[in-house]
Amino acid sequence: MPRSALVLLAPGFEEIEATCPIDLLRRAEVQVTVAAVGEDLLVTGRSELTLYADCPLSEVSGQEFDLLVLPGGPAVFELREQPRALDLIRRFHLEGRIIGAICAAPLLLLDAGLLPGPRHTAHGSVADELPDLVTGSETITEGTLITSRGAGTAVSFGLALVCALCGPEAAEAIRQSIHAPSS
Numbered sequence: 001m002p003r004s005a006l007v008l009l010a011p012g013f014e015e016i017e018a019t020c021p022i023d024l025l026r027r028a029e030v031q032v033t034v035a036a037v038g039e040d041l042l043v044t045g046r047s048e049l050t051l052y053a054d055c056p057l058s059e060v061s062g063q064e065f066d067l068l069v070l071p072g073g074p075a076v077f078e079l080r081e082q083p084r085a086l087d088l089i090r091r092f093h094l095e096g097r098i099i100g101a102i103c104a105a106p107l108l109l110l111d112a113g114l115l116p117g118p119r120h121t122a123h124g125s126v127a128d129e130l131p132d133l134v135t136g137s138e139t140i141t142e143g144t145l146i147t148s149r150g151a152g153t154a155v156s157f158g159l160a161l162v163c164a165l166c167g168p169e170a171a172e173a174i175r176q177s178i179h180a181p182s183s
Contacts, residue, residue, distance in 0.1 A: 003030045003165045005067040006060060008085065009053050010037040014073030015045040016151040017102045021069050024158035027174050028166045030067075035060055037078075037085060046073045057084065067165055068092045072103020072123060072150065079108055086112045093144070100161050102148040106130060109145065118142035123150045155180050 005025050007018060018034075025032050036043050036053035044050045061084075068089065070079075079085045089112040092099050101109050106122040107129060109115045116132045119142045127133060134140060138153040139160045146164060148157035159180065163171035175182065 004065045005032045006065040007034045007069040009043040010075035012074035013045045013071045015049045016154045018071040020154035021158040028162045067098045070101040070105035072105045076104040098144045100146040103150040120147040
């Protein structure tokens, strides 16, 4: 059965942190659904790139996915105010499914009650709210949580997601095919 991932997009998302994992997961033949948090399928990121989501989040509420991807950027601060997004994160966690959060998105893990606890990293700008974050690692996999520091670590983050879903061989094959440095 093919693996599946759900990527949440809200206005102000960090484009690299969304598109890089989407691309790498699709290269690994993961079925990726990009869901707009609002009803508008055209979602504009922080750098004014507009992505066309597959569907609104409301249309996938009953579907099962193996992975939830939370890009960072200013969108995180809107998502922190959305109970539906936080409930989704809690449900993934309670069901033992993988959650990836990059940049400021680990704040959503905090708001959902998953942090502090597992080792995690995030963008330095959120260190005041996440004082236990690990600053010396690009990406950290701790149980079913995968966190990463920011746009500059998007490839590392995407490969960690592929590794978690498809195994280290798949992640290594993709890493080599895109000439990414080994970690």
